[in-house]
Amino acid sequence: MKKNLIISALVLISMSTCAYGAEGYVFSVNNKVNSSVQINTNAPSYDYLKFYDIDAEMISAKLKVFNRKKEKDFIKTLSKKDKENYNYAKKVEKLVQKGRWNELSIKYPNYLPAYLEYYDKYISSNDYAGALLVLNKIQSLDKYNMVISADVLNYAYAMLYYNTYQYSNALRYFKIFEFTKNDGIYSSIGNCYFYLNNYQSAINYYKKIKVPTYTDKEYLFSAYLKMGNIFEANKYAQSLLNENYNFKNLMRVEATTSDDVAKLTYAYKARSLALTEEELVRANAEISALEQKKLEAKVMKLTQFVKVSKWSEFAKQMPENVSVQEISDKQDEFFKTANTYLSKYSGQQLTNAFKSLNEDFTNFVAQKKQEYYQEKQIQAQKELVLEQQRNNLLQQELIEEQRMHNYLEERNLYYNMSRPQPRYW
Structure with missing residues (x-):
């Protein structure tokens, strides 16, 4: 939903009050347009904005709704031109309510409030690719940022590019806000670098975060792991485990621990918390490898030769009926x-x-x-019996159908023979 673009608590920042959220942070903005705002009336559709509740921070618009009496009173306060504009806005709103967006874009290509509603529709349905196309149109209609501020637009672009996996473009827009030194911005920039496989740059930005979230620590763990820095990865794995003692974090610690005895302990602990068959298989694979290694190390210390079977050889031969x-x-x-x-x-x-x-x-x-x-x-035998039963049933149906066909033919023949024949002379 649209509110997914803005997450958790507000943070004050030293810029034109602009609010957004990413990865558990909020980048706060307070930029609302109402009927008292001075608007450039030469711009397309600006005459109609006074009839809308505009949330410029969320890039949305809703036509003001009145009951019948209040609407009559409201219309009395309008000039002749404003009455025409109000009726025009209501006419456009009918298409909006019916979801006739294609018709709307053809008939009213420059009507900004409708595109604000169109944008809201896409965001509410998590269609970020569609929202991105509409945002381009909004930017072209509001080129002087009289309704939607440049900061709001830029952050919206950053979030939409991020949510459509266009990380290079998202990075470009997130970096516009780097001067704010906001944790959410640092986190988002770090994420972009992470998905662009630039793990060192990702780490550099994560390290700038004053109060890392759980998610930030997960990214730091993954970035260090991908770079092969097992020592640092283990530090974050331990930190994550302290916050959330679960299968995933136990396996993270196991994967970044160098001591085999400790690795085996963590693997067994993880297995005890496995919630799915996939997790159980994964834990057993680690346990099997470590136990086999430990077993063979013991055998190597013997003075005699002993052939040790490998459990993995038995495991891979197990048929599907073994759980x-x-x-x-x-x-x-x-x-x-x-x-x-x-x-x-x-x-x-x-x-x-x-x-x-x-x-x-x-x-x-x-x-x-x-x-x-x-x-x-x-x-296979059961399926064969079922197939035979289906064939027998089909055969019975065919016999019944033929019997009915013969009956109807005989009836028609009898009817035709019993009718008196007309005489012609």
Whole structure:
């Protein structure tokens, strides 16, 4: 919605009071036009603005609404010319209310209030590309910024370019407001640089923010991570985790931690908070790699050769009928059993134990595959039966149709034969 362009609290800035918001900030503006504002009457449609409530800060207009009595009283105060203009405005408003924008743009191409309403329509429906086209028209009609200030227009352009992923253009407009030293502006400039893959410049602007928001810290984490600066990325991952203890932040810390023991701890903690199968799979992939690495490191310290199976080899063979949770449970069982064998056995006993472990999980995979194929066969048989039932039903319908056809033909024949034949002489 349009209000999405202006977010959270107001901030005073040292410029012509202009307000906007981005990424959790507001860049405040107070620039409203009303009937008392002196307007250049030589400009197109300015004579009609007195009949509208203009919110210049939000770039919107609404025709003033009266009840019947108040409207009569209002019209009495108007001059003959203003009455004509008021009726003209009401005529245009009818097209606006009916949403006949194409007709309106053809019949009234220079009627500024209608374009302000058109802009509001696009913003309210989050159609930023459409709003951008209308804003160009508004700028051309209000070229001297008598209604909408240059600051408001420039920030609107910045936001619309940003929301249509035109980050180079958005950056150009956001930089107009850099002198305000506003946190929201710094954040928006940083975001533009981030999406333009200029991560160092993004970081430079994020660092200028006096009070970074949670979102700013997320961008800083991502920027450092993309630059390969794991140490700095980990600092922001820890900060994010302190603010919001969840799966995503635990995995961020895990990804930027160098110690494998700590990484494994964070991965297990993240898994315990997984809310989706996708998150569970992601956590298990990290756990599997770390547990396998730890297992093989233990085996390397042995004086004998022991072949260690890889859990990933079993996991990738699992058929579709094995749930993500069951795979997770079997993964835990595999590594727990393997580590138990390492601490409990040695020599030939250890070799036999790992051989047994490999056989157990090979058999498990084979069993699951067999169950899967059996389920598929049963499903195929059910589908075959259903198809046969559909064919039988269709055949019965065809037989009934033919029976009815024969009945009608016999009836018509009987009717024709029973009718008296006319005599001609």
